Amino acid sequence: xxxxxxxxxxxxxxxxxxxxxxxxxxxxxxxxxxxxxxxxxxxxxxxxxxxxxxxxxxxxxxxxxxxxxxxxxxxxxxxxxxxxxxxxxxxxxxxxxxxxxxxxxxxxxxxxxxxxxxxxxxxxxxxxxxxxxxxxxxxxxxxxxxxxxxxxxxxxxxxxxxxxxxxxxxxxxxxxxxxxxxxxxxxxxxxxxxxxxxxxxxxxxxxxxxxxxxxxxxxxxxxxxxxxxxxxxxxxxxxxxxxxxxxxxxxxxxxxxxxxxxxxxxxxxxxxxxxxxxxxxxxxxxxxxxxxxxxxxxxxxxxxxxxxxxxxxxxxxxxxxxxxxxxxxxxxxxxxxxxxxxxxxxxxxxxxxxxxxxxxxxxxxxxxxxxxxxxxxxxxxxxxxxxxxxxxxxxxxxxxxxxxxxxxxxxxxxxxxxxxxxxxxxxxxxxxxxxxxxxxxxxxxxxxxxxxxxxxxxxxxxxxxxxxxxxxxxxxxxxxxxxxxxxxxxxxxxxxxxxxxxxxxxxxxxxxxxxxxxxxxxxxxxxxxxxxxxxxxxxxxxxxxxxxxxxxxxxxxxxxxxxxxxxxxxxxxxxxxxxxxxxxxxxxxxxxxxxxxxxxxxxxxxxxxxxxxxxxxxxxxxxxxxxxxxxxxxxxxxxxxxxxxxxxxxxxxxxxxxxxxxxxxxxxxxxxxxxxxxxxxxxxxxxxxxxxxxxxxxxxxxxxxxxxxxxxxxxxxxxxxxxxxxxxxxxxxxxxxxxxxxxxxxxxxxxxxxxxxxxxxxxxxxxxxxxxxxxxxxxxxxxxxxxxxxxxxx
Numbered sequence: 022x023x024x025x026x027x028x029x030x031x032x033x034x035x036x037x038x039x040x041x042x043x044x045x046x047x048x049x050x051x052x053x054x055x056x057x058x059x060x061x062x063x064x065x066x067x068x069x070x071x072x073x074x075x076x077x078x079x080x081x082x083x084x085x086x087x088x089x090x091x092x093x094x095x096x097x098x099x100x101x102x103x104x105x106x107x108x109x110x111x112x113x114x115x116x117x118x119x120x121x122x123x124x125x126x127x128x129x130x131x132x133x134x135x136x137x138x139x140x141x142x143x144x145x146x147x148x149x150x151x152x153x154x155x156x157x158x159x160x161x162x163x164x165x166x167x168x169x170x171x172x173x174x175x176x177x178x179x180x181x182x183x184x185x186x187x188x189x190x191x192x193x194x195x196x197x198x199x200x201x202x203x204x205x206x207x208x209x210x211x212x213x214x215x216x217x218x219x220x221x222x223x224x225x226x227x228x229x230x231x232x233x234x235x236x237x238x239x240x241x242x243x244x245x246x247x248x249x250x251x252x253x254x255x256x257x258x259x260x261x262x263x264x265x266x267x268x269x270x271x272x273x274x275x276x277x278x279x280x281x282x283x284x285x286x287x288x289x290x291x292x293x294x295x296x297x298x299x300x301x302x303x304x305x306x307x308x309x310x311x312x313x314x315x316x317x318x319x320x321x322x323x324x325x326x327x328x329x330x331x332x333x334x335x336x337x338x339x340x341x342x343x344x345x346x347x348x349x350x351x352x353x354x355x356x357x358x359x360x361x362x363x364x365x366x367x368x369x370x371x372x373x374x375x376x377x378x379x380x381x382x383x384x385x386x387x388x389x390x391x392x393x394x395x396x397x398x399x400x401x402x403x404x405x406x407x408x409x410x411x412x413x414x415x416x417x418x419x420x421x422x423x424x425x426x427x428x429x430x431x432x433x434x435x436x437x438x439x440x441x442x443x444x445x446x447x448x449x450x451x452x453x454x455x456x457x458x459x460x461x462x463x464x465x466x467x468x469x470x471x472x473x474x475x476x477x478x479x480x481x482x483x484x485x486x487x488x489x490x491x492x493x494x495x496x497x498x499x500x501x502x503x504x505x506x507x508x509x510x511x512x513x514x515x516x517x518x519x520x521x522x523x524x525x526x527x528x529x530x531x532x533x534x535x536x537x538x539x540x541x542x543x544x545x546x547x548x549x550x551x552x553x554x555x556x557x558x559x560x561x562x563x564x565x566x567x568x569x570x571x572x573x574x575x576x577x578x579x580x581x582x583x584x585x586x587x588x589x590x591x592x593x594x595x596x597x598x599x600x601x602x603x604x605x606x607x608x609x610x611x612x613x614x615x616x617x618x619x620x621x622x623x624x625x626x627x628x629x630x631x632x633x634x635x636x637x638x639x640x641x642x643x644x645x646x647x648x649x650x651x652x653x654x655x656x657x658x659x660x661x662x663x664x665x666x667x668x669x670x671x672x673x674x675x676x677x678x679x680x681x682x683x684x685x686x687x688x689x690x691x692x693x694x695x696x697x698x699x700x701x702x703x704x705x706x707x708x709x710x711x712x713x714x715x716x717x718x719x720x721x722x723x724x725x726x727x728x729x730x731x732x733x734x735x736x737x738x739x740x741x742x743x744x745x746x747x748x749x750x751x752x753x754x755x756x757x758x759x760x761x762x763x764x765x766x767x768x769x770x771x772x773x774x775x776x777x778x779x780x781x782x783x784x785x786x787x788x789x790x791x792x793x794x795x796x797x798x799x800x801x802x803x804x805x806x807x808x809x810x811x812x813x814x815x
Contacts, residue, residue, distance in 0.1 A: 107142035136162055140169035148181065164197055171201040179213075192217060196225035200232065207233035211244060226253045227260040234264035241265075242276060250722050255285060255753055259292045266296035273297075274308060282754065287317035287785050295324035302328045306340070316784040319351045326352055330359030338371055350380060357384040358391070365392040369403055373411065385411060390418040397423030401434050416443045417475070420450025436469070445475035452479055457487045457494040460501070467506070480510035488518040495519055496526050508534050517546055524551035528562045535567055544571045545578040552582035559583075560594065573600070577607045584614035588623075591615075608634060612641040620645040624657070636661065640678045651686035655697050658682060662702065679706050680713040687717035695729070705737075712741035719749040727761070740765045747774040755782030759793055772803050779807050787811055 139147040144166055151163040170178040175198060182194035195217055203210035210229045226248070233241035238261060245257035265273035273293045280286040290312065297305035302325045309325065312318040322344065329337035337356055344352060353375055361368040365388055372384035385407070393400035400419050404412060416438065424431035428451060435447030448466050457463070463483065470476045480502075487495045496519055499507055511534055520527040527547050544566060551559035556579060563575035576598075584591040588611060595607040612634075615623045620642045627638035639661055647654025658678055679701065686694035691714070698710040711733070718726035723746065730746055733739040743765050751758040755778050762774035775797070782790035794807045 111139060111143055111146055133165065136165055137169050140166040141173065144170040144174075144178070145181070163194070167194055167197055168201055171198045175202055192225065196228070199225070200228035203229040203232040207236075207241070208244070224256055226257040230257040231260040231264045234261040235268075238265040238269070238273070249724060252720070252723075252753065255288065258285065258289050262289045263292040263296045266293040267300070270297040270301065270304070282756075285754070287312070287315065288753075291317045291320045291324075294321035298325040298328050302332075313786055313788050314345065314348075315786050319348050322348060323352050323355050326355045327359055330356045331363055334360050334363065334367065346376065349376065353380050353384055354387070357387050361388040361391045365400075366403065369407075373407075381411070382414075386415050386418050389415055390422050393419040393422035394425065397427060397431060397434075412443070414446065417446040417450035420447040422450075424451040432466075441471055442473070442475070445470045445473060449475045449479035449482075452483070457483070457491055457498050460494075460498045463498075464501075472505075476506075477509045480506055481512075484510045484519075485515040488515060492519040492522045496523055496530070499530065504534070511543070512539055516543060520547045520550045524554065525558070528559070532562070532565065541571055541574050544575040548575040548578040549582045552579040556580075556583035556587070556591070573603050576603070577610050580607050581610045581614050584611040585618055588615040588618075605633070609637050609641075612638045616641040616645040637674065640674050644678050644681045647682040647685040651682055651689060651694070651697075654678075654682045654685070659700075662706075676706055676709045680709050683710045683713035684717050687714045688721075691718055691721075691725075708738040708741055711738040712745055715742035716745035716749070719746050723750055723754075735766055737767070740767050740770050744770060744774055747778060751778050751781045755779070755785060756789065756793070758782075759790075759797075763797060763799075772799070775799065775803070776807065779810075783811055 136147065147166045148163060151166065167178055167182065170181075178198050179195065182191060182198055185191040185194055196214065199210040199213045202213065207229060210232075211226075214225055214229060226245075230241050230245055233244070241261045242258070242265070245254060245261050248254040248257055262273050262277055265276070270293065274290070274297070277286060277289040277293050280289060290308075294305045294309055297308075298321075305321070306325050309318060309321045312321065322340075326337050326341065329340070334356075337360070341349065341352060341356060357368060357372060360371065368388045369385065369392075372381055372388055375381040375384055389400050389404055392403065397419070400423065404415055404419055416435075420431050420435050423434070431451050432448075435444060435451055438444040438447055448470055452463055452466055467476070467479070470479070484495060484499065487498075499510060502510065507530075511530070516527055524547055528551050531543060531547060544563075548559055548563050551562060559579040559582075560576060563572060563579050566572040566575055580591050580595050583594070591611045592608065592615075595604060595611050598604040598607060612623060615638075623638055624642040624646070627635050627642065630638060639657055643654040643657035643661075645654075646657070658675075661675070683694055683698065686697065694710075694714050694717075698707060698714055701707040701710055715726060715730055718729070727746055730739065730742045733742060743761050747758045747762045750761075758778035759775065759782060762771060762778050765771035765774060779790055779794060782793070791808065791811055794804060797804070
């Protein structure tokens with residue numbers, strides 16, 4: 022097993038040393054140096070001439086790096102880790118600073134090896150370590166640890182995964198373990214996935230079925246077809262046929278063609294042909310030519326062109342010339358990207374022949390950018406040789422890529438350009454990732470750039486890029502700019518990162534430059550960050566904003582943030598607002614944030630409240646509670662309905678609460694959700710519940726949902742449910758979606774849903790879609806409009 026290669030970074034992997042106090046408290050543990058060096062005693066170097074290594078891990082890496090003896094280091098490190106005790110493995114692994122996207126693959130190899138060994142000896146401790154990693158980094162090492170644990174103790178790993186509190190983390194963990202189990206028992210892995218219940222994440226079936234299809238594609242195919250959930254079935258079929266086509270493309274193609282549903286057949290064929298193109302593109306393309314025009318054919322062509330663009334570019338360009346205009350618009354990017362890697366000049370010449378300015382211009386920009394990252398002078402020379410109308414707006418791309426490897430050369434080239442616009446664009450490209458710790462260079466080059474879009478773009482890009490890296494330096498630089506430049510930078514750049522760390526400073530700057538804050542989001546995001554540290558100061562600032570709309574939005578944002586930590590004080594403030602509408606919306610916002618933090622507390626508070634405040638508080642708390650236990654939320658809502666004078670005409674807030682409770686309930690218990698909907702007052706509230714149930718159910722099991730929807734009586738409730746079904750299945754099964762849409766009673770809703778189904782159907786199977794439109798009992802105006810959107814262009 023290769024663990025190391027290339028140059029080795031050692032500073033981050035030194036084992037933390039123990040203090041004397043540690044050793045006194047735990048005398049049974051040996052020192053790290055002795056523990057880690059002892060396994061290597063008696064292991065000679067490969068040549069046999071050197072003494073065996075007896076130092077620490079850091080010494081091992083230093084020695085290997087100095088001697089260039091990487092293969093020897095690999096052997097020694099493998100033996101070192103294999104013979105090291107669990108406690109020292111844990112201490113060694115905890116000493117690593119983990120980066121999700123490490124630029125050094127040697128570092129990644131060391132980290133991967135250590136975490137694997139840790140997962141073998143103490144998986145729970147390793148998983149505890151992942152919880153302390155910043156941001157979204159835990160998912161990478163957690164998946165690695167669970168995967169390794171499942172290989173040796175699937176039951177233990179599964180017990181841990183099922184105990185995870187967050188549903189999405191639990192689902193990902195169980196799915197990963199199922200993928201490991203699938204290598205030995207795919208049917209058991211499938212049963213495990215199905216025991217998790219319905220899910221919108223159909224991807225979880227893909228790994229299991231891909232593994233299954235390697236050994237038995239026929240059995241995997243049959244099992245995939247039996248899946249009741251349509252999205253899961255299509256995901257599984259896609260994985261089965263992609264894998265099958267790599268071992269027996271003819272058999273996979275024949276099986277795909279035998280699928281009766283046109284949409285599923287086309288999508289599966291796309292998987293087959295994409296995999297087939299990796300080994301036999303000519304044979305795959307012969308099958309593609311028999312497919313009807315549509316997105317599946319286009320996607321398959323794209324897969325084949327990607328192979329030919331590198332192996333046989335002449336063939337790729339010749340085939341491209343035979344495509345329809347729509348297919349060319351979907352495929353030119355593939356040739357441009359892949360051909361430019363092999364022969365950028367040939368790619369540039371080809372791009373100039375493309376029809377339409379968008380295709381040609383986009384392809385040229387992509388090719389020149391790639392070329393400049395490898396050879397800036399050559400890309401700049403090629404750009405200069407283009408016709409004048411093709412050079413526009415490409416100087417910044419070339420300069421940006423060139424400056425990443427040689428900023429001085431890129432700057433000299435940018436300054437040599439004669440046209441002011443070209444020069445401004447190129448200078449902006451040179452400064453795209455400049456460091457603001459010393460803004461001298463940026464300010465000097467800004468002085469060379471005339472006013473215009475290139476200058477404005479540069480200013481906003483610097484704010485957006487550097488605000489996260491160094492918010493204080495970015496803020497100081499902004500304050501040093503002239504008013505016009507500062508306004509342009511604030512107006513177009515993202516201040517979010519700066520506002521999170523320096524909300525008071527950003528707030529003051531916005532008041533000093535009100536013309537810059539034309540985006541209301543700038544005021545509200547700053548108010549939210551400001552109120553997190555000092556809500557009263559944030560509100561005083563928000564109230565001083567000159568523009569009424571911005572002032573109202575900032576005040577509400579600040580109060581919402583305050584409600585997360587002190588809802589009583591936030592509510593008192595909201596009640597004091599003079600404007601009636603602002604008062605109502607802000608009180609509602611307070612309740613919403615209060616409910617998200619403490620729904621039971623808000624519910625108890627509402628019991629002693631009166632009027633609209635009581636109603637709003639109960640609604641917000643019921644919705645929040647329903648995410649964990651829909652029955653509780655429904656019970657609160659039922660009490661509210663019983664107290665209403667006219668429940669047949671509910672408020673928008675009541676209808677929205679019904680919808681949200683139904684959404685939560687259908688994910689947990691479809692039968693209970695349907696039974697609850699039947700108890701609601703007939704009218705808009707019941708219709709809303711039925712529509713929400715249909716929307717959630719079709720995500721899980723469209724076949725069962727469609728059977729239920731079909732049994733509903735004609736009327737608004739059924740029309741809304743059918744609309745949810747059409748919206749859900751239009752992409753995957755537009756033919757069925759079209760038939761369902763045609764059954765809607767309300768003519769305006771029917772026409773709208775028919776349009777939606779046809780939009781997707783004409784991409785998958787335009788001939789069948791056109792025939793259905795011609796035969797449908799729709800108005801002549803709608804028929805004419807729909808047919809006008811079909812464009813073969815062959």
